[in-house]
Amino acid sequence: MSNAKPKLAVHKFSSCDGCQLSLLNLGEPLLLPELVDIVHFAEAGPNDPVAEADIALVEGSVSTPEDIGRIKEVREKSATLIAIGACATAGGLQALANFTDRSAWMAAVYARPDHIEALQHSKAISDYIKVDFEIPGCPVNSRQVVGALRDLLSGVRPRPENRSVCMGCKRKGLVCVMVSKGEPCMGPVTVAGCNALCPSMGRGCYSCYGPLKQINDRSLAQRFTELGLEPEAVARRFHFIANHAPAFKQAGERLKDSSHE
Ligand code: SF4
Ligand code: SF4
Known part of the structure; x- marks a missing residue:
């Protein structure tokens, strides 16, 4: 019988990194060292963005042409994919520009907006791929994330919160x-x-x-x-x-x- 532990990957898309940092703030409880192998979590050290994973956590929205290809690849490599945080689940602050003329904003902010490769709309992860579970928040509550991971590792489907x-x-x-x-x-x-x-x-x-x-x-x-x-x-x-x-x-x-x- 194999003693291999489930593999966990943490991916970043367009975001401020705050959700990843809230995971890091948990310290030891996050690392679940006896339960998982962290194969990709650039903010914490392991860096292999194309690694196969049993569970992938995805922070951030899809905001650039490159993001589209990357999120599809993450989906292919991940058995279970969880979108974490407001950016990944609902667009986040960067999606406010969807309600405006994004080109005008870029022209106002950047000296050479022609150097910026951005989609006209910043979208949640589920707009591009199937997402197995979503955990909202800005930043996400890291204890909710660890709770969902523990559920999955125990063979239980995490239950979404539905209280106000x-x-x-x-x-x-x-x-x-x-x-x-x-x-x-x-x-x-x-x-x-x-x-x-x-x-x-x-x-x-x-x-x-x-x-x-x-x-x-x-x-x-x-x-x-x-x-x-x-x-x-x-x-x-x-x-x-x-x-x-x-x-x-x-x-x-x-x-x-x-x-x-
Ligand atoms: S009360 Fe909670 S959900 Fe509402 S803005 Fe504050 S942290 Fe966010
Ligand atoms: S949801 Fe909030 S804290 Fe998390 S990456 Fe987006 S902006 Fe940062």
């Missing part, structure tokens, strides 16, 4: 920032995972974890309006870090359209 940030507030005994301070908060439509980090600091959630499976965006948008936000500002709440998660993309577009009526 509000539930995290209730569990921690936090007073609702929207009710008590009139602070617009995306918690009611945002999937849990951060342990209600922002409300525990007394501020509203801006939904870096993206949408719950089912959201009542109309009701929340109405509440934001009552709290004094202009229609475009309400739309921007949905078109922020998880802007290309379908539920938020549609909600933001509907709100933008209605602000022009």
Whole structure:
């Protein structure tokens, strides 16, 4: 019987590296040294981007022509592929440019934009390949990632979180920032995972974890309006870090359209 351990690869696409760093911050628990061989994780040392892997973690969005070929190759080499973080699961901040004229932005930022090879749209990993599981967050909660890895290594399919940030507030005994301070908060439509980090600091959630499976965006948008936000500002709440998660993309577009009526 083979004693070979499952192989783990961590790939980076267009991203800030924050999700990889949050994995590194875990230290020993991440490395799971008795459970896996890390065959590729350039941020941590092992560097073999074409290595075959039993499980691949993918950070970042697809934003360049080269990214398209690379993500397809990663898919071919990986038995199970998990997209981690807002960039990989919902486009991330760089996908905000999808709502604008990207060429105009590049011309404003770079002296020689003709040297930049970028796609017109920055997209989530699942727009190009089959993704087996997604873990949201900006950055991702590394304990959720390790939990999913442990599930997979035990032969169990990881279960997606489906509680809201509000539930995290209730569990921690936090007073609702929207009710008590009139602070617009995306918690009611945002999937849990951060342990209600922002409300525990007394501020509203801006939904870096993206949408719950089912959201009542109309009701929340109405509440934001009552709290004094202009229609475009309400739309921007949905078109922020998880802007290309379908539920938020549609909600933001509907709100933008209605602000022009
Ligand atoms: S999801 Fe956030 S922390 Fe992770 S790579 Fe993207 S921008 Fe960085
Ligand atoms: S409270 Fe919202 S914005 Fe803050 S870390 Fe959690 S999901 Fe992200």
